[in-house]
Amino acid sequence: MHDMSAQATTHHAPPQGFIRKYVFSADHKVIGIQYTTLSLVAAFIGMALSWVMRIHLGWPTAAIPLLGTLSPNGAPGGVPTPEYYLSLMTMHGTIMAFFVLTAAPMSGYGNSMLPIQVGAADMAFPRLNMASFWVTFVGFVLACATFLIPDGPPISGWTAYAPLSAVGPVAGPGQGWGQNLWGLSIAAFCVASLLGSLNFIVTTLELRTKGMTLSRLPLSTWAWFINAWVGLLAFAVLLPTCLLLVLDRLGGTSFFIPGGLVVNDKVLPHSGGSPLLFQHLFWFFGHPEVYLIILPAFGIVAHVMPTFIRKPLVGGWKVITFAMIAVGTLSFVVWGHHMFVSGMSPYMAMVFSVPTLIITIPSVIVVLVFAASLYGSNMRFTTPMLFCLGFISLFITGGIGGFFLAQPAVDSYLHATSFVVGHFHFTMGLSAIFATFAGFYYWFPKMWGRMMNETLGKVHFWLSFVGVYCVFMPMHLMGFTGAVRRYSSFVDDFMVPLIPTNRFITVFALLLGAAQLIFFYNAIWSRLKGPKAPNNPWQATTLEWDTTSPPPFDNFGGRQITVYHGPMEYDGDASVMQNSPEKSVAGT
């Protein structure tokens, strides 16, 4: 426990002028909004890319309106070429995994809420925080810039496997400057994430207000804190990996390129590198990355749900927190399950299979805690609560797919089929997005000072929930037939009969997309015209709800905050604020 709030409140003076206040701001709340807005823009772009892919998969010869004008090389006459399909796929994955799923629930909400939840005036290093956002922004601009260069974006997928990603333009369109920009974009994202992780860790450890012991931390803060450690270790490996890749491409090195490669009948001037080394380095980051996305989702649901079930989670803060720590720790010893068929030693497959199955145990504990907490509750069916319920359902379904892919023998059949696409969309994609929506609807009043429209929120939920199952469950099922992923059209004999299934998926994908437009409309309309938000619209108990919406520059208007209770002081309609000296109602 640290009593540093006195220093924290005078951490830095309120900024003057538009640029300092809203653009190059060191205020964690502004930075949180900047990250969240960046993620919204990125999500819209990523989603639009998926629409093009889906339409093309369902109707391969259909001309897509405007596309021919936007990208005359990639889609002459509006029909995407096979390589343009791969570009769209690569950038959909890259933008969604990094700039949406990693950025929004961690950097967006974490920046907005973590300092307030621990009772601090700002992050420990506000200027470093500002640098994190702007470096992320540069990374995002570099990623988007790939669409503006003549060759277009890279075609090597968000995993950028070498040597396709490493040998340069000979590997195909987009593998020239498109892939260079990709490498630099992700390297920038890594630098920003490392700085952000340091800030989250130091703020949680050093800036907690009086009485805010670790056992009283809100569970969202616990998740961000654990996640910051995971991010610190994972991005520290991806950053040099990206730089080595760029060196192979521009510096003539051969970290990931073996000798004797022949492209267009010419031997490439490389020797001695290993494509498997790239895969090991990428997945050493890449699997923790899945948990970098899902841990904040756990934290958001654990934080939001008690408010609406009006009781603490089963097992209090301890069970869920230790389960999250176990997930975060085990996430570093499972990466090889992405490589069962990669040519890695088949004995290593067994070594990676066991921890992959074991990591399901803490994950199951998290889901069981969420589900069991509903027992005997008085649910309030607000939009954030609905998204929490949706999260539980989607995460159960997604997690079940993990049992299949964790086993080398089963994976050797399902690997690179649409089963995998369905699985990761359910887990790190849509489960995380549902938790992110829960957080968005929940914290919107605090971040922007206005309430969102509940009716539109509920329509958004129902269409999304049904849409997700109709889009991604058929992908699982098609996977059983061996339907191969990353194909721009179904030319193989055995995949031709699956075209009607693909059309079904496309129709629901467009519906799912339309539902997100309702969300975008609701967010923009509510920001401008929504009713003014009270301090505590949800009758919640954590510190962010004991200040104005939005909070003043120093978060608590100079008040000294002392915390007396845990974060889940709910008993039906009764609740006690964390910093209220009143008697506890839930015994936390």
Place this chain on the structure above:
Amino acid sequence: MAGKVFAVVVVIVTLAIAYCVMAHVWWMPVDISVHGPNIDHQIEETVLGAGILFIAGQLVLAAFSFLYGDSKGARKMKSFPGGAKPLILFACVVVGIEVLVLSFVGSKAWGSVYFTPPDPNSLRVDVQGGQFAFYFRYPGPDGKFGPLHPELINEGTQNYFGLDPDHDADSKDDIVTAGLAIPVNKPVLLTLHSKDMGHSFYVRELRIQQDLVPGIVIPIHFTAIQTGRFEIVCTQLCGLGHYNMKAYLEVMSQADFDSWLKQQAALQ
């Protein structure tokens, strides 16, 4: 109301998925390899074990949202009987046992493909992946593959492997083909390698998927027990023509295979 609607939607979705999986609406194609039944068995075990957890999980979620939604604060709150202990026990014991069973039984299925030595009398075929085609090489009567010279690879002269029969005696009788033909019931040993990017060798009916990695040679062995023509598709993203990279596997009688190989040798 919303709690009950949510419960009903979850139940419908769960039952629909369970039906599709159990009725095999989309399912694996015929299995033509000796090791394949082990993998199919493992998939079915997983469908059963994970399927029970899936249905139980969704139904519990539906039941709780049906029972405890929409009460408008009228009901007295209840805590979960026994607290977190039964949950942790369930996760550790039930899921733990499932994990152990899948690991042990699964390692048997995996081992049947990867931990057994190839039959010394296997038919050996060298497989090369390249943007965007597979090529296959049979060693010819001498039973030896000639060495590869990457600098000699030339699509124009159809020297796909970079062979030098003028200087390498072992290369003289090597037979290079665009399709993979094998005799039925005969053990086969493939050596997989790539000349440029990562590729993958996937034959659904053989229950085999194995990457081809530039710089290394990966052996894989199997025995096909049914004749027929099956697709070999590339499942590792290898460039713009990835979706179109495929070849055919022809499993035929020994007599048919012998005459096919003779024919191919004459074409070299």
